[in-house]
Amino acid sequence: MASNRFTPTGFPRVPLQNGIGRYICQLKRVTLRFCKSSGSSRGIRDFIETELINFAQEHPGTAVYLKPRRHKSPSFVAEYLNGEREVISCHNFTAQQMVKWLNLYTTRSGVPLMRYVKMWHTECPSIQGVWSPFTNMDPKLNTTQFPSEELNKPTWEEKSATKKLLEMVKNTKINDVNEDDTQRIEATQM
Amino acid sequence: MLTLRTINRILKVVKTNQRCEQSFHRWLAPTLRELKRRKDALGPEKPVHRKTYIEWNYDTELYAFSKRLGEEFNNNLLQQALTERSYIVSEEEKQKSVGIDQPLLDLADNSKLVTKGSNFIDDIVNRYLHTVLPRLPEEGIIEIQKYLTSTETLSHISFHIGTSELILCADFPVEKLTLANVLKSITAALVESSGNGRATAFVRDFILTQIADKDLHQFWKPEEPIKLLSDILARDNVQSPEPRLIGCSGKNTLLACFRVGLYTPHNKQMIGLGFGETVDIAHEMAARDGLRQLFGLSDTILLPFNIELENLCASNTKNLSVNEWSQMKLSPQSKHLEFYQTKIISSN
Numbered sequence: 001m002a003s004n005r006f007t008p009t010g011f012p013r014v015p016l017q018n019g020i021g022r023y024i025c026q027l028k029r030v031t032l033r034f035c036k037s038s039g040s041s042r043g044i045r046d047f048i049e050t051e052l053i054n055f056a057q058e059h060p061g062t063a064v065y066l067k068p069r070r071h072k073s074p075s076f077v078a079e080y081l082n083g084e085r086e087v088i089s090c091h092n093f094t095a096q097q098m099v100k101w102l103n104l105y106t107t108r109s110g111v112p113l114m115r116y117v118k119m120w121h122t123e124c125p126s127i128q129g130v131w132s133p134f135t136n137m138d139p140k141l142n143t144t145q146f147p148s149e150e151l152n153k154p155t156w157e158e159k160s161a162t163k164k165l166l167e168m169v170k171n172t173k174i175n176d177v178n179e180d181d182t183q184r185i186e187a188t189q190m
Numbered sequence: 191m192l193t194l195r196t197i198n199r200i201l202k203v204v205k206t207n208q209r210c211e212q213s214f215h216r217w218l219a220p221t222l223r224e225l226k227r228r229k230d231a232l233g234p235e236k237p238v239h240r241k242t243y244i245e246w247n248y249d250t251e252l253y254a255f256s257k258r259l260g261e262e263f264n265n266n267l268l269q270q271a272l273t274e275r276s277y278i279v280s281e282e283e284k285q286k287s288v289g290i291d292q293p294l295l296d297l298a299d300n301s302k303l304v305t306k307g308s309n310f311i312d313d314i315v316n317r318y319l320h321t322v323l324p325r326l327p328e329e330g331i332i333e334i335q336k337y338l339t340s341t342e343t344l345s346h347i348s349f350h351i352g353t354s355e356l357i358l359c360a361d362f363p364v365e366k367l368t369l370a371n372v373l374k375s376i377t378a379a380l381v382e383s384s385g386n387g388r389a390t391a392f393v394r395d396f397i398l399t400q401i402a403d404k405d406l407h408q409f410w411k412p413e414e415p416i417k418l419l420s421d422i423l424a425r426d427n428v429q430s431p432e433p434r435l436i437g438c439s440g441k442n443t444l445l446a447c448f449r450v451g452l453y454t455p456h457n458k459q460m461i462g463l464g465f466g467e468t469v470d471i472a473h474e475m476a477a478r479d480g481l482r483q484l485f486g487l488s489d490t491i492l493l494p495f496n497i498e499l500e501n502l503c504a505s506n507t508k509n510l511s512v513n514e515w516s517q518m519k520l521s522p523q524s525k526h527l528e529f530y531q532t533k534i535i536s537s538n
Contacts, residue, residue, distance in 0.1 A: 016350040020402050020495060021395025024258055028352050031245050061258030065245035081352045123403040129489050132465040133439045133447050 008114045011121035015082050015109055024061070026081050026110045030102070031065040034074040034090075041074040046095035055099075059106055076102070080110025239362055240355045251356055259351060261392065264383040267303075271375035274359035274368060275299040297358075300375035307378030312339055314393040317502040320509060322493055325486035325520060327512040330410040337409055338397060344370035347396050390499045399495060406487055412512065415477040419452070419462070422484065425516035429455045431480065433473050437465070448472040452480050484517070 018024055032048065034041040048066065056064050074090040088101060129135070144151070159167075240246060252272075256263045278297055285293035315338050319331045337343060345366035348354070353372050354364050361368065381389040412418050420430035437449030450472040452462035461483065464475025482488055510519060 016347060016396070017399040017402055020399040022260060024351065028254065028258070029251075061254050063247070063250045063254040065247075067245050081350055083349075083354075124405060132449065134437045134449050134465065137437075 008112065009117055010114045011118060012116055013109075013111060013121060015111070018109070024081070025059060025106060026108065027059070027062050027078055027106045028081050029063045029065070029077075029079040030105070031067055031077040031079075032074075033067045033069055033072070033076065035070060035072055036068050038071055038073075040091045043093040043095050044074045044076075044090050044098055047093075047098035050095060051099055055102060062106065076105075078105040078108075078110075080108075082110045084110045084112060237363065248356075255352060255356060259392070261380055261388060262384055263379060267379040267383055268376070270298045271300050271303050271379040272353065272356050272358055272372060273297050273299050274357060274371075275301055276360035277358040280360040300372070303375035303378040304371045306381070307374035307376070308339075310377055310381055310389065311374060311393055311397060313505050314390055314502070315339060315398065317505055317507070318394070318398055320507045321497065321501075321503045323486065324509065325484070326509060327485065327515050328509045329412075329512055330485070330487075331509055333410040334401065334406070338400060341366055341370040343400055344373045344397070347400065348373035348376075351396065387499070390502075394495060394499060402493065402495065406491065407482070412478075412481060415474055415481055418512065419477045419480050419484075422481075422515055423454070425514075426518055431455075431461055431477075433476065435469060435472075436463075450476045452476045484515075 015026060016024070018026070032044060032052075034044045034048070036045070052064070056062075074093070076088050076090060078086045078088065080086075086105070088105065090098060090101070093101070241248070252265070252268060256268060278295055278299055281295055281297075282293040285295075312335070315335050316331075319326075319334055323331065323334075348369040351373075353369060353376070357364055357368060357372050359368050377389055377392060380392055423430060431452040432455050433450050433452055435448060436451045438447070440446045446467055447465055448467070448469045448471075449463070449465040450469065451460050452473075453460055462476040462478075462480025464472050464477070464479050466472035466475050510516075
């Protein structure tokens, strides 16, 4: 899906809560426009000869019209229940391509193509309730006495250079003592 | 320099000798411009009815319409349901203007079906709401029902199942009232062709599902919730609830937030919780929350659309009104829903 500035943006929507009750195919009418003689209509003519009856039987809720027009490029017009109408060019299509494109347009909702801001949408304001500063509050805070020493401190404090140095000195001292101890132990053993 | 001069001379000669023939039609752009100007002067095109197109077959459309809904209609009844009185009148006038004194039209209009369908829809919506929301006061049920059976909602549904082009009526584009009436008459036609069961399922699938995903609190907002809550509790012999400030943040700032809990004095149970930018608002929100919990209308409510339709409660069932609402009077009624839900779960 192109994401240029001309594509409308929006959320995925379902017309008429389709699917909560029963599913309605949103394609109400399809008109196949083709030429009876030109080569570019070859595929659509093949489609009409071989596949059209199957298509009409599988989608009884869609009215199918055939409209031959002399020496014009073939196309089909998909009309949807929400009033939208789309024209799709079938120039030089094969019968198989026609099946695939018609399948795409029968399974669409008819809402014009758009760039989705999110992949979901809900009319319900919130499932977990409206947020307040007390939502997901730590239960420990219920019994804390204020002012508290611990909570007054910053949550993360960087060690100062002096503190780091002192720690390093402390560590080395312990190591020296340890080494002396081992030497002493070794001496006694000898 | 010499060479440039010679080239220029040669070019001059060539220019004067060649015939002036251009590769494009100079008349094309002005003609198109003129056509555009005339078209603009005529104003925007009026919308035309789909039936004026060559590719239009009313019988095919009717067949597709019933198949789309997945219902079996009696063809004559469906035709009658889609015929408005205004259409018959206008057709008769047309025939008279041609010179036919006694116009013959083999058409019946849908006015009878409309009243029948309207009653049927009202009944089903009413029974469903009473079954699903047994604790909600009658006033709330009436408001939700008003929304579901309003012209606005029904015309929206009617348009989206594709009636707008099939209706035979004088007005174009079709008015909302006509669309709503046709949905009612279609329901009545379905009752007569396939029986009550199918028609009930039709109403559920297309009309009742309109409240799915909606905020149910927007339809009915009780006034003075604090007073109402204490009145209701008084009927159950509970003292009026005690509000307590249980949270407070950002006091004396723009983003102040207070949280108030309502507690029953006798057993110290919290019955409502709310927050707001002042203590008064938080108190009122807590009372609203308490009322919602009593009325079984919590924020996370999911209405069951799959309950068995034969077992909807009787049409004369009435919920308690706000003025007499108390939990003691409620007990036998409120078990409806739990009963149906367990039934569905066990059958699944």
